[in-house]
Amino acid sequence: MNRFDYVKPASVAEAIAAASAPGAAYLASGTNLLDLMKGNVVRPARLVDISHLTELTRIEHRENGDVRIGALVRNADLACDQSFARDFPAIAEALLSGASAQLRNAATVGGNLLQRTRCAYFYDPASGCNKRTPGAGCDAREGDNHQHAVLGWSEACIATNPSDFCVPLAAFDAVVEIEGPAGRREIALERFIYALGMRHVGETTALALARGYGSWDAFHEACLKVAAGDEEAIAEMDALDQIGDTVIKSVAAYFAEDHNRGIVERLTQEVKILDAEKPKRHSPIATKTVVFTGTLEKMTRDEAKATAERLGAKVSGSVSKKTDYVVAGPGAGSKLKDAQKHGVQVLTEDEWLQLIAE
Numbered sequence: 167m168n169r170f171d172y173v174k175p176a177s178v179a180e181a182i183a184a185a186s187a188p189g190a191a192y193l194a195s196g197t198n199l200l201d202l203m204k205g206n207v208v209r210p211a212r213l214v215d216i217s218h219l220t221e222l223t224r225i226e227h228r229e230n231g232d233v234r235i236g237a238l239v240r241n242a243d244l245a246c247d248q249s250f251a252r253d254f255p256a257i258a259e260a261l262l263s264g265a266s267a268q269l270r271n272a273a274t275v276g277g278n279l280l281q282r283t284r285c286a287y288f289y290d291p292a293s294g295c296n297k298r299t300p301g302a303g304c305d306a307r308e309g310d311n312h313q314h315a316v317l318g319w320s321e322a323c324i325a326t327n328p329s330d331f332c333v334p335l336a337a338f339d340a341v342v343e344i345e346g347p348a349g350r351r352e353i354a355l356e357r358f359i360y361a362l363g364m365r366h367v368g369e370t371t372a373l374a375l376a377r378g379y380g381s382w383d384a385f386h387e388a389c390l391k392v393a394a395g396d397e398e399a400i401a402e403m404d405a406l407d408q409i410g411d412t413v414i415k416s417v418a419a420y421f422a423e424d425h426n427r428g429i430v431e432r433l434t435q436e437v438k439i440l441d442a443e444k445p446k447r448h449s450p451i452a453t454k455t456v457v458f459t460g461t462l463e464k465m466t467r468d469e470a471k472a473t474a475e476r477l478g479a480k481v482s483g484s485v486s487k488k489t490d491y492v493v494a495g496p497g498a499g500s501k502l503k504d505a506q507k508h509g510v511q512v513l514t515e516d517e518w519l520q521l522i523a524e
């Protein structure tokens with residue numbers, strides 16, 4: 167195990183300050199973190215022990231029926247809180263079905279949400295794992311992957327989230343409050359729109375909507391008008407690049423429901439939503455269509471996509487005659503063949519980085 171600092175702050179504010187040092191990690195009960203450290207899977211330079219901070223151990227039952235759960239509440243304490251178990255039996259049951267009694271007595275709910283994946287390759291420092299070492303590849307894809315994700319995976323990682331607690335929390339539309347050096351959490355507009363989970367609004371559509379409206383207030387106002395059948399607002403949304411009837415109907419259906427509007431209101435109280443960044447019009451890749459394939463070694467696929475889009479390119483998942491560039495890393499397969507078939511220019515990752523730096 168590597169050498170590390172150990173600090174025991176007296177308050178949440180002190181903990182946040184201590185954890186802003188590079189390589190710092192919070193230590194709650196350590197049932198996940200310490201195992202990872204012993205296995206040399208993670209090597210924090212500093213452990214910020216928050217396990218004694220009583221301000222994070224409260225379960226608050228609010229008058230409107232909501233419950234606010236401190237990050238350091240133990241899994242067993244929450245599952246056995248009588249009012250909580252009565253009002254949210256699915257969550258209590260999920261907590262009690264996880265791990266063992268000893269672990270549930272020690273483990274915290276914050277640690278449960280933030281525990282790392284159980285992918286065996288992640289735990290084996292000799293294996294290639296993008297999650298442990300970005301750019302190292304994903305040995306699970308061609309290895310023993312029968313317990314990996316069927317839905318929601320990416321080419322970079324097919325691991326699942328190991329938390330039993332997360333599943334009912336998502337079903338009950340729970341909101342996570344996060345506090346950091348900049349106060350409440352900031353989130354990009356397109357990520358916030360995507361996270362609402364509207365049908366037919368995937369990452370690309372969310373980005374198109376974010377860029378079309380520029381700010382949360384403008385987008386929110388338009389959605390409410392669209393839901394109320396305002397023809398001008400509908401026409402305005404329809405005029406946006408990549409947005410059509412299916413998305414408009416889905417946005418209208420989502421914002422027509424009281425329940426969803428309530429969720430949006432609660433979420434917007436917890437996060438600061440950043441305005442969308444306008445894509446650059448005069449970069450070397452503006453208006454070009456790019457496909458990434460194979461393993462990227464200097465950036466994650468998400469970073470590559472975000473950079474390309476910020477520079478005005480369109481990122482596509484398939485290669486056609488209209489594709490301008492295919493950026494191919496090790497392990498590239500059928501998309502590379504398609505590029506050769508259609509005569510599309512193929513770039514290595516370094517050539518791509520050189521192109522966008524111009």
Ligand SMILES: Cc1cc2nc3c(=O)[nH]c(=O)nc-3n(C[C@H](O)[C@H](O)[C@H](O)COP(=O)(O)OP(=O)(O)OC[C@H]3O[C@@H](n4cnc5c(N)ncnc54)[C@H](O)[C@@H]3O)c2cc1C
Pocket residue numbers: 191192193194195196197198199200216237238263264265266269272273274275276277278279280281282328329330331
């Ligand atoms: C043998 C075994 C079986 C298990 N089985 C199950 C199971 O069936 N179902 C299930 O859901 N889970 C299971 N777990 C996982 C267990 O629930 C987690 O290890 C536990 O919840 C983590 O809580 P902790 O307080 O020990 O977190 P720690 O190990 O202290 O921290 C975990 C991670 O969260 C971060 N962290 C913790 N608290 C905070 C905070 N307040 N703010 C920011 N970051 C924080 C830490 O930095 C670390 O990265 C199992 C674990 C073991 C060891």
Ligand code: SF4
Pocket residue numbers: 283285286287288294295296297298303304305306307314322323324325
């Ligand atoms: S699925 Fe791949 S990238 Fe994800 S944790 Fe496992 S080995 Fe790592």
